[in-house]
Amino acid sequence: MDADGGAGREYVVKSGKREVVAAPLPMQEHWLPLSNLDLLLPPLDVGVFFCYANPTTTASQRLGYGSVVGVLKAALTQALVSYYALAGEVVQNSAGEPELLCNNRGVDFIEAFVDVELRHLNLYNPDDTVEGKLVPTKKRGVLAVQATELKCGGIVVACMFDHRIADAYSVNMFMVFWVQTARTAAPISLPPSFCHSLLNPRHPLCFDxxxxxxxxxxxxxxxxxxxxxxxxxxxxxxxxxxxxxxxxxxxxxxxxxxxxxxxxxxxxxxxxxxxxxxxxxxxxxxxxxxxxxxxxxxxxxxxxxxxxxxxxxxxxxxxxxxxxxxxxxxxxxxxxxxxxxxxxxxxxxxxxxxxxxxxxxxxxxxxxxxxxxxxxxxxxxxxxxxxxxxxxxxxxxxxxxxxxxxxxxxxxxxxxxxxxxxxxxxxxxxxxxxxxxxxxxxxxxxxxxxxxxxxxxxxxxxxxxxxxxxxxxxxxxxxxxxxxxx
Structure with missing residues (x-):
């Protein structure tokens, strides 16, 4: 291990199945204008990742990668019913401003494998070990998810969000809801509010x-x-x-x-x-x-x-x-x-x-x-x-x-x-x-x-x-x- 806290060696991501996960219920397509505070954000994507050691349900029962992915996908499908905005797309309106098209386009879900153990990942230097490898590049839509199996049996679950749609508080809300949906015995949080009228301007306008x-x-x-x-x-x-x-x-x-x-x-x-x-x-x-x-x-x-x-x-x-x-x-x-x-x-x-x-x-x-x-x-x-x-x-x-x-x-x-x-x-x-x-x-x-x-x-x-x-x-x-x- 090098002085910077990681193995320092290059590794290659082997991409596997890529599919689109969408809400199972039919949805009437509709537009959701962004709030004035959303409009202060440029088109930036923000990534978040979670590293898990060998997944187990009990001290002796290890979950395989296929089972983990199955749980993640099934829970994501159900979570998108409430968080339908994450299954949409950002498009421009007639004034050239971004708006959210809620069309249940879905979320890109990528499966991947890397031939390196979790304890050997140089996480101190994420530009080399995380960027474009463990955290997915979002090509379309609002959200992309990647589940990466490690050589040791560990799992990295990563998401890439469009920052114009979600801040850190919103991302945390969704992540907790997704987890609670996966663990059906866990209490489910209140569904999100997409009522952007809560941030409507006043009339007449007034600001310092x-x-x-x-x-x-x-x-x-x-x-x-x-x-x-x-x-x-x-x-x-x-x-x-x-x-x-x-x-x-x-x-x-x-x-x-x-x-x-x-x-x-x-x-x-x-x-x-x-x-x-x-x-x-x-x-x-x-x-x-x-x-x-x-x-x-x-x-x-x-x-x-x-x-x-x-x-x-x-x-x-x-x-x-x-x-x-x-x-x-x-x-x-x-x-x-x-x-x-x-x-x-x-x-x-x-x-x-x-x-x-x-x-x-x-x-x-x-x-x-x-x-x-x-x-x-x-x-x-x-x-x-x-x-x-x-x-x-x-x-x-x-x-x-x-x-x-x-x-x-x-x-x-x-x-x-x-x-x-x-x-x-x-x-x-x-x-x-x-x-x-x-x-x-x-x-x-x-x-x-x-x-x-x-x-x-x-x-x-x-x-x-x-x-x-x-x-x-x-x-x-x-x-x-x-x-x-x-």
């Missing part, structure tokens, strides 16, 4: 002007600067500079280190959460990495946090029951961010950085913010828009060396509940090399349920190298030992 600092119409985007690209004269292809190329890695962060970061972030009497403290530390690492190559005091650094608006928009009904927002399927996200000079982020105490994170998150974590955001999108239609942290607008051309990253809260990831009937997964993770110039980080709970985190990190090569050399005791490359596989 500060949203213009958070979001931007794509018509105002600044084109990629030429100096970020170089041409390979022999191959006649355009490529990014090596240090600009974003890499994906999986790290293991212990509960003890998270507590240390939180104590340091709260040293001034503030009350930062673990996520805010971790994000502040990571922001400092990323900012400091740019100081090594750039000593310009004007260089800026951005840090964003994904905020889920469901609990903010939720209100109590007549019988003190929550509104359908709790089971709403779709995107209910905002990406507030802070922007500071790199030198400030590096030289100020960690508690100061954590306070900055807390302040910009708190401003967006309100019902009014999300209602305003729905109205802001309506005001700018039909021109699509994006969060500013993902891009560079014309009027804000940044200095070289500027950094940007977004942290998404993955602690609700349902690892404990993902037992289809053959045991809990030994690892679960998102895989989301999203193509934005901003980095992306998703902390998730360890499958050991001990307070540790598994952290998916997607950052430029130079930033990854800096973090690896300057914070090795915090960010530990994920190895089989962390998953009790040795």
């Amino acid at each position: 002007p500060s949203l213009d600092c958070m979001y931007i119409p794509v018509s105002a985007l600044y084109p990629p600067p030429n100096h970020k690209l170089q041409v390979d004269e022999q191959c006649e292809t355009v490529t990014l500079r090596d240090n600009d190329r974003l890499l994906s890695h999986l790290y293991y962060v212990t509960a003890a280190k998270l507590s240390e970061l939180q104590q340091s972030a709260c040293s001034n009497g503030s009350n930062s959460t673990k996520l805010e403290s971790f994000s502040a530390f990571l922001w400092r690492m990323v900012a400091e990495s740019s100081v090594v190559d750039n000593d310009d005091n004007k260089t800026m650094s951005r840090m964003g946090i994904m905020v889920d608006g469901r609990c903010r928009l939720m209100s109590q009904g007549k019988d003190n029951k929550p509104t359908p927002m709790s089971s709403y399927f779709g995107n209910v996200l905002s990406v507030p961010f802070g922007e500071k000079r790199v030198r400030e982020v590096v030289e100020k105490p960690l508690s100061w950085v954590a306070d900055v994170v807390h302040e910009f998150v708190e401003r967006a974590a309100t019902k009014e913010h999300f209602l305003d955001l729905v109205d802001w999108v309506e005001e700018h239609q039909p021109v699509p828009a994006l969060a500013r942290i993902f891009c560079k607008p014309v009027i804000e051309e940044e200095e070289d060396g500027s950094t940007a990253l977004v942290v998404s809260f993955g602690q609700r990831f349902p690892v404990i509940e993902m037992d289809f009937g053959w045991g809990k997964p030994v690892l679960e993770s998102y895989h989301f090399p999203w193509g934005s110039k901003a980095g992306y980080v998703m902390p998730m709970p360890s499958p050991l349920s001990n307070g540790d985190w598994v952290v998916y990190l997607h950052l430029p090569r130079s930033e990854v190298a800096f973090i690896k050399s300057h914070a090795p005791t915090v960010f530990r490359p994920l190895i089989p030992h962390h998953l009790n596989l040795l």
Whole structure:
């Protein structure tokens, strides 16, 4: 095993049967317009995968791959009755906007085999071992599923979702429902709500002007600067500079280190959460990495946090029951961010950085913010828009060396509940090399349920190298030992 936590050897995926799984009930074809918050997402696919050791129903009875696939397909077929949107297709309407055609087109289901054991997979480096191998490439539709048998008898169950249709909360809802359907004795969750009218704009439209600092119409985007690209004269292809190329890695962060970061972030009497403290530390690492190559005091650094608006928009009904927002399927996200000079982020105490994170998150974590955001999108239609942290607008051309990253809260990831009937997964993770110039980080709970985190990190090569050399005791490359596989 190599120093990075995996076997490091190449392996080939042997693809087997590929079929389309659809809901068994006839469905009347209909259109489902995307909500204004869905429209803030570009056409991106997000992957999620679950690794299982030798599947068993009892301590002595091992399930074969064929039986596992049969359970997955049968449960998926039934789950699509309630989650019919996942069996549809995204198409353009007459205005050029994406809409969901609910036609029960179905979900592509791929069977595969790889001649490598689970404990030998270099999961620290998912760009090589997961991308295009264990996580399927979605060619059509909204969802694709792949079940991969490993040499040791383990199974990897992976999905690829269209992010315009589902955020992480929605993905988790579906995954839990799918598992519960497979285990018929388990209680079934409430069916999802596709009532996008819950996010209808108000009349008259009303929003805080500060949203213009958070979001931007794509018509105002600044084109990629030429100096970020170089041409390979022999191959006649355009490529990014090596240090600009974003890499994906999986790290293991212990509960003890998270507590240390939180104590340091709260040293001034503030009350930062673990996520805010971790994000502040990571922001400092990323900012400091740019100081090594750039000593310009004007260089800026951005840090964003994904905020889920469901609990903010939720209100109590007549019988003190929550509104359908709790089971709403779709995107209910905002990406507030802070922007500071790199030198400030590096030289100020960690508690100061954590306070900055807390302040910009708190401003967006309100019902009014999300209602305003729905109205802001309506005001700018039909021109699509994006969060500013993902891009560079014309009027804000940044200095070289500027950094940007977004942290998404993955602690609700349902690892404990993902037992289809053959045991809990030994690892679960998102895989989301999203193509934005901003980095992306998703902390998730360890499958050991001990307070540790598994952290998916997607950052430029130079930033990854800096973090690896300057914070090795915090960010530990994920190895089989962390998953009790040795």
